[in-house]
Amino acid sequence: AQSVTQLGSHVSVxxxxxxxxxxxxxxxxxxxxxxxxxxxxxxxxxxLKYTSAATLVKGINGFxxxxxxxxxxxxxxxxSAHMSDAAEYFCAVRGSSASKIIFGSGTRLSIRP
Amino acid sequence: xxxxxxxxxHQVTQMGQEVILRCVPISNHLYFYWxxxxxxxxxxxxxxxxxxxxxxxxxxxxxxxxxxxxxxxNFTLKIRSTKLEDSAMYFCASTxxxxxxxxxxxxxxxxxxxxx
Numbered sequence: 001a002q003s004v005t006q007l008g009s010h011v012s013v014x015x016x017x018x019x020x021x022x023x024x025x026x027x028x029x030x031x032x033x034x035x036x037x038x039x040x041x042x043x044x045x046x047x048l049k050y051t052s053a054a055t056l057v058k059g060i061n062g063f064x065x066x067x068x069x070x071x072x073x074x075x076x077x078x079x080s081a082h083m084s085d086a087a088e089y090f091c092a093v094r095g096s097s098a099s100k101i102i103f104g105s106g107t108r109l110s111i112r113p
Numbered sequence: 114x115x116x117x118x119x120x121x122x123h124q125v126t127q128m129g130q131e132v133i134l135r136c137v138p139i140s141n142h143l144y145f146y147w148x149x150x151x152x153x154x155x156x157x158x159x160x161x162x163x164x165x166x167x168x169x170x171x172x173x174x175x176x177x178x179x180x181x182x183x184x185x186x187n188f189t190l191k192i193r194s195t196k197l198e199d200s201a202m203y204f205c206a207s208t209x210x211x212x213x214x215x216x217x218x219x220x221x222x223x224x225x226x227x228x229x
Contacts, residue, residue, distance in 0.1 A: 032215050043117075043204060043222040044156065051215035090156060099169045100146065101218055103156040 002027045002093045004074075006104035014112045019063075019078040021107045023091030026072065031093050033074045034101060035065055038088040047089075050074060061085070086111045115139045119205050119221035126195055126228055134190045134224045136205030143210035145188045146218060147180065149173070149201040156204070162188065195228045202226075 007022040025031050033050040048059025055067045061084075065076045074091060091104040118137045126132050138145050147159040160170040162180055179191045188207075192199055202225050206218040 034217055036220075044206075044218075044220040046217045046219070049215065049217050099144070099161040099163070100158045102158065103148075105155040 002029075002031060002102055004033075004091045004093045004102065004104040006089075006091050006107050008107055009105065010108045010110065012110040012112060013081045015083055016080050019076070019081045019085065019109065021076040021089050021091075021109065023065075023074045023076065023104060024072050025074060025091075025093050027093060032101075033065075033067065034092040034094075035059065035063070035074075035076050036090045036092060036103075037061075038090065038106075040087070044090065047076070081109075081111050083111050083113070085109060117205055117207055117219050117221035119203075119224050121224060122222065123225045124227070126226070128197060128228055129194050132192050132195055132226060134192075134203050134205075134226070136188045136190075136221055137186050138188055138205065138207030139209075139219055140186070141209060142207035142219070144168075144208045145180075145182070146206040146208075147190045148204045148206065148220075150204065150223075151201045159190070159203075192226075195226075197228050200226055200228045 003026045005024045035047040036044040037047050038044050047063050048057045050057050050067045058064045063078045088106045088108050090106045092101045094101040120135045145162040148156050150156045158171050160174045161168045177193045181189050202223045204223045205221045208216045208218050
């Protein structure tokens, strides 16, 4: 069975600082991994996806994530945080089934002025 | 850009009543999903639907729940007799067919269901 674990339910960084949101996955087959963002009172928006074509994946809004098989990780980073990045971020995994994706518990990102 | 639309945005109902949450997936998508998010908690999978039948469901999706694609555009979630613990945000999602494993899910903005 596939699952993802997000370390840290809440991360706070200063504006302009590096953002690092951690995600580790568990999968018995090569995983397909995603990061989604949820702004207050809105739906889930895709930030980026890993599909085995490249280990470093670039997404929208300056975010990127690196797939590390040896560490079973898919951490999300952004070099310089902006106030508008404040949101809930979810890591998700899909395994061999073409059906559902499974979400992590989410990390709330706060940005300090 | 095409998007998944959900109606209503907020539904208030009394315990024991039936509710139907409506979704219009992206038109060329073939896989449809319902997820829910209880306030402050994780996004949980409920059910997936493909080729006019349920392809997978979670333990949350008990006999009180049903899904239907009544026509070529709508996808509905029915809760037969609502309970207080059904209060949550319900998200509809869809994805295209073909190489579906790397196709992300596209989500609607959700319906907030409040059961009183």
